[in-house]
Amino acid sequence: MLWVLIALLPGCITMIWQFGYGVLFNIIICLSTAVVAEAWMLKLRGRNIKPFISDLSAVVTALLLALALPTIAPWWLPFVGTLIAIVIAKHLYGGLGYNPFNPAMVAFAVLMVSFPKNMTVWVLPSSLLANDIGLAETAQLVFSSLSSSPIIDSITAATPLDEMKTRLNLSQTTDEIRHAAIFSNIAGEGWQWVSLAYLAGGCLLIGKKVISWHIPVSLLAGLFIASSIAYLVEPSISPSPLFHLLSGGAMLGAFFIATDPVTAATTLKGRIIYGLLIGLMSYIIRTWGGYPEGIAFAVLLINMTVPMIDQYTRPRVYGHK
């Protein structure tokens, strides 16, 4: 788990560099809540606290949630989210190893369904901001009531995925949309760097043999194939495959979320099916669903199919037919 944290570092740093200190606050709130909640749940369940805390699984969950949340969020959003992830999605199911759904993504989905207004407000990448928001100013935004702040409209915007969807619904073409400032021609100002940083971190994980290549590669392939077909058939209303791969949570999801050893498929063939299904499902949700980003819901939906995937892809035992 330590290597997962290390591999997430480039992504964290790029996020903070591109989107400001709001990310830092998310990380701090999520991590501290997670450790306290994990210790509390372990105590309630009469387990040894030390070995379970030091396996860092709660920290990884919290960090993934923090990186998936909007770049500026009122303090209670990461707090409530982390509680849901640790208490409901993890310990109520029996703790580490027993949870059928990825805890960070359960929390993300709950927050998305419950607080759609707060979950779609993202700070503009710093290169598009007129003047930077300092640490003190961010703290003020996070801990006072964010939505009533007078400057909030000038520093936030929809994410590229959200913007793309809204404008496509207004029957604009991708060519027209692509030239808006937040897209910077490929996948969104700031976003493409963050995605590349996750990609680098993911490659480190594969290189260190912490995760196998099957899930990330097949997930990205699923997304790539689906979006390429659409792009070849109808380029005017379908964003390019590169846009799909480099914006939103595709890279984070492929390398860090879908590969969660507890909730992912375990057989080799199963992992490829699992990854392809998530990629395909993300594309479907992004294109036709009600929410702009589909990775979280796709991971949860495919988590449900994991027992069946494993059942049918179990390798033949030597000597049996």
Added chain:
Amino acid sequence: MDSYRQILKNGLWVNNQAFVALLGLCPLLAVSNTLINGLGLGIATTLTLILSNTLISLVRQQVGGEIRLPVFVLIIASIVTIIELIMNAYFYELYLILGIFIPLIVTNCAIIGRAEAYASKNPVGASAMDGLSMGLGFTAALVLLGALREMIGSGTLFANAHLMFGEAASGMTLTLIDDYEGFLLAILPPGAFIGLGLLIALKNVIDKRLAKPSQQTVTVDFATKKA
């Protein structure tokens, strides 16, 4: 025959239809998004239970084994129709909110369950009491879950109280937190499942605490649950 106290305890706690028998979950989960909705459906269900248990107990000698279920369903359906018409006449707005779940009381397994398990085998008085206590237990579950979901979901209590108690009660609505943004999930169906699960867990914890002093109670509890 059980004593009335025992029947009451059975319905409210030991064999609570919602928390222990897990019967009638469909209406329980669907209309418990506010306290008042829960209370409304709870009272309607309680009335149905008392009347159906009484009537079924009255005819229990005449109705033979093979046709008892259709007869029970007919009796329950007639009672529900009467209650539906009464609600339509006197609590029209609440009737609109509860909608399909009032006629669906017919299919509430708690009612046919009590008819089959209790009223068809016991005298009238005990059966009516059983209907009352089971109904009260079910209402308590609906009200508790409704209150929990309403508090978390929209930060109020007793919202829309005027639907049940007339205009005078419209001031009863308590706003617990000002400017509460609302935890939408609690009002949506998943919130009902999570809330019910937590309440059942709470009940089990209390049972365990109560059972600790003497080991005997554990076996007794277990036996009644099985029955």
